[in-house]
Amino acid sequence: MTQPVKLARAIHFDESDMNVFHSPARTGEWCISGGFEFSNWTEGDLVGKSRQAFANGWLGIETFGRVTFVAVTRAEPAEVEALTARLAQHFVDLYGAPSVEAAMPVAREEIAQMADLCEEHEPNTLITVARELTEAGVRESFRTIEAQAADIGQFAIHGSLDDDGHGHGGHGHGHGH
Numbered sequence: 760m761t762q763p764v765k766l767a768r769a770i771h772f773d774e775s776d777m778n779v780f781h782s783p784a785r786t787g788e789w790c791i792s793g794g795f796e797f798s799n800w801t802e803g804d805l806v807g808k809s810r811q812a813f814a815n816g817w818l819g820i821e822t823f824g825r826v827t828f829v830a831v832t833r834a835e836p837a838e839v840e841a842l843t844a845r846l847a848q849h850f851v852d853l854y855g856a857p858s859v860e861a862a863m864p865v866a867r868e869e870i871a872q873m874a875d876l877c878e879e880h881e882p883n884t885l886i887t888v889a890r891e892l893t894e895a896g897v898r899e900s901f902r903t904i905e906a907q908a909a910d911i912g913q914f915a916i917h918g919s920l921d922d923d924g925h926g927h928g929g930h931g932h933g934h935g936h
Contacts, residue, residue, distance in 0.1 A: 762836070763833045763834060763835055763836065764833070764834055764836075764839060764874040764877075764878070765832065765833055765834070765874060765877035765878055765880065765882070765887075766789055766790075766791075766830050766831075766832065766833075766834040766839070766842075766870070766873055766877055767789070767790050767817070767829035767830060767831050767832065767852075767873065767876075767877050767886060768787050768788060768789055768790065768829060768830055768832055769784040769785060769786055769787060769788050769789075769790050769817065769819050769826040769828075769829060770786065770787075770826070770828045770829060770830045770885070771786050771826070771828070773826050775827070776825070776826055776827055777854025778809055779811045779827075779858060780811060780812055780816060780824060780825040780826075781808045781809070781810060781812065781825075782822065782823070782824035782825065783822075783824045784817070784818070784819030784821075784822055784824040784825055784826035785819060785822050785824065785828065788819040788820065788821040788822060789819070789820045789821070789834065789838070789842050790817040790818060790819050790820065790826060790829045790873075790893065791817070791818055791820060791846070791869050791870065791872070791873040791923055792817060792818065792869075792872065792873065792899060793816070793825075793869075794875075794888075794890060794897050794899050795869070796818065797810075797813050797890065797895065798897060799898050800813065800892065800897070801892070802892060805892070811825075812825045813890055814889065814890055814891075815827050815887065815888060815889060815890075816888070817829050817888055820842050820845055820849075823846070823849060823853075824854055825885065828885050828886070828887060829885070830882075830883050830884065830885055830886075831877045831880045831881065831882055831883065831884045831885075831886065832882050832883070833882065834874075839858065839870060839874075842870060843863065843866045843867055843870050844859065844863075844866070846862075846866035846869060846870065847859045847862035847863045847865070847866040848862075850862035850865060850866060876901060880903055880905075881905070881906055882906070883906035883908050884903050884904065884905055885903065885904040885906075886901055886902070886903050886904075887901065887902045888900070888901055888903070889905075890909055892911065
């Protein structure tokens with residue numbers, strides 16, 4: 760991939776991911792679906808925080824933690840290559856792939872799937888994932904929230920203006936990393 764592509768970064772609107780996932784992703788880290796982590800799971804695995812990661816978690820490619828929301832953004836080719844190599848190393852470290860070289864095609868495919876998912880969306884579009892176990896395996900579905908509709912106000916509670924006119928209401932600035 761020599762052209763910039765669209766991928767997605769972890770975004771947090773509150774502290775809930777810190778509480779619902781064993782290992783929360785870091786705000787701003789690049790993410791993929793990561794559904795492969797659940798390929799051998801059964802209903803018995805779907806308990807507590809593991810169930811939450813399965814049901815709604817994107818996989819961060821830096822911490823390998825989970826996050827509920829990701830935001831579409833552009834990724835430079837060098838970033839994509841670095842992410843692919845990091846993911847391939849993860850396949851060696853955690854899944855027993857024989858080498859980074861052997862894992863690279865699978866890592867490239869995971870990154871390409873995420874790029875395909877993000878390609879048709881404007882930057883800052885939010886995406887959520889929902890997974891369920893079916894007889895055929897893990898089924899993933901995705902929901903998008905367009906950037907203009909995703910005003911931070913629907914996720915944050917704003918303070919009211921006090922007498923001196925200095926309100927404490929946050930607005931959605933600075934989240935488009």
